[in-house]
């Protein structure tokens with residue numbers, strides 16, 4: 001993976017080989033787990049925090065993503081409005097506060113993660129995309145977003161592709177980040193504040209004994225007063241999230257760095273984050289060294305919540321992504337891809353995170369941000385801490401936090417449902433955005449499948 005396989009990656013932390021006592025144990029060393037550790041240490045300096053990571057911190061989605069760091073906590077505004085129309089203003093405000101808090105944390109702890117505030121553009125490449133973009137604009141403006149529609153000429157003056165028919169630019173509440181550097185920075189910050197991080201240390205089993213949480217790993221054990229489980233798409237030792245979250249594989253290509261001439265042929269002077277409006281959408285951005293990260297399109301679910309290294313590479317999806325890339329940027333013909341990878345996104349039927357507790361609230365878990373967890377995972381961790389420390393806050397009062405999404409059915413219905421939905425989504429894209437009976441039915445129940 002491009003982000004994590006760089007020469008300045010930190011040395012691995014040692015595995016746990018003993019029994020340790022902790023005030024707070026965190027299971028999973030992705031963004032959620034590391035933000036939980038950091039925010040807990042900021043709330044209570046000196047807290048004994050232990051982080052258990054099955055592989056290396058950032059092994060999961062947190063080092064594999066596109067680095068789009070959006071303020072949205074609800075997988076976009078439209079999804080938030082459709083599920084929580086009464087709370088949307090609060091959700092938008094909390095999302096902005098979360099992004100500002102993330103930015104302040106990076107400054108405070110001097111984490112250099114190439115964080116850049118920038119605009120985001122949804123690009124129209126089919127006529128129906130233009131209509132769909134125009135529909136949303138008043139909702140965005142009503143909630144204080146600085147948004148505008150771009151015609152084809154304005155769009156191509158920013159980034160040049162013959163496929164562009166227009167765009168929707170959002171100038172606030174978005175940033176791009178180097179995800180692995182964020183993971184590394186968070187890890188070293190929590191270690192600097194006294195947390196013990198153990199890598200190659202999967203939590204195998206968990207129980208409560210004498211009012212303490214007892215976590216077993218292959219060669220050690222943690223006894224803690226409280227715990228946060230932050231394994232997202234991966235099955236952790238608490239089973240409950242598996243009802244609500246499934247792992248969906250999303251794939252990415254990274255090009256070689258573009259030459260100055262290649263950059264000039266594309267434009268992209270303001271280095272916006274881009275995505276198209278199709279249901280099976282692509283997202284793309286520039287890296288600090290002028291590569292293009294190009295991901296998305298297909299979202300693959302493997303039977304029985306299948307997860308593992310064998311799903312990281314998909315010749316079919318990666319070839320399709322390459323074909324789509326050169327259709328978008330024919331002027332870059334001949335450019336090669338230096339990296340390709342995939343990773344599991346934890347999704348729920350409502351596309352946002354869900355939270356829960358166990359052991360009378362001594363443990364909290366959070367999972368399911370879908371494809372917008374880079375920023376939202378900090379909020380997810382904050383809420384998980386509210387829950388384990390029994391704090392009633394504006395956050396814990398949110399319906400999004402109090403209520404679970406509709407669960408996925410058990411297998412084999414789970415797999416069949418996902419395949420039917422994927423096919424219906426493909427048909428919808430082919431038929432100019434007409435949703436068809438299956439998607440209309442799901443819409444009526446407020447459920448769906450997305451990445």
Ligand SMILES: Cc1cc2nc3c(=O)[nH]c(=O)nc-3n(C[C@H](O)[C@H](O)[C@H](O)COP(=O)(O)OP(=O)(O)OC[C@H]3O[C@@H](n4cnc5c(N)ncnc54)[C@H](O)[C@@H]3O)c2cc1C
Pocket residue numbers: 027028029030031032033052053054055056057058059060061062063064065066067068069070201202203204230231232233234235236237250251252295342343344345346369370371372373374375376377
């Ligand atoms: C290809 C891809 C592109 C994406 N692009 C974007 C994007 O551009 N913007 C955006 O906002 N979001 C994006 N996302 C989603 C985003 O990356 C995630 O929502 C976010 O990283 C979730 O963080 P997390 O810490 O909850 O989960 P993860 O990063 O998956 O962390 C979970 C960790 O738990 C560990 N673990 C699992 N089991 C155990 C165990 N038993 N014991 C100990 N540790 C365990 C895993 O090894 C892993 O490190 C993308 C995701 C993918 C896969």
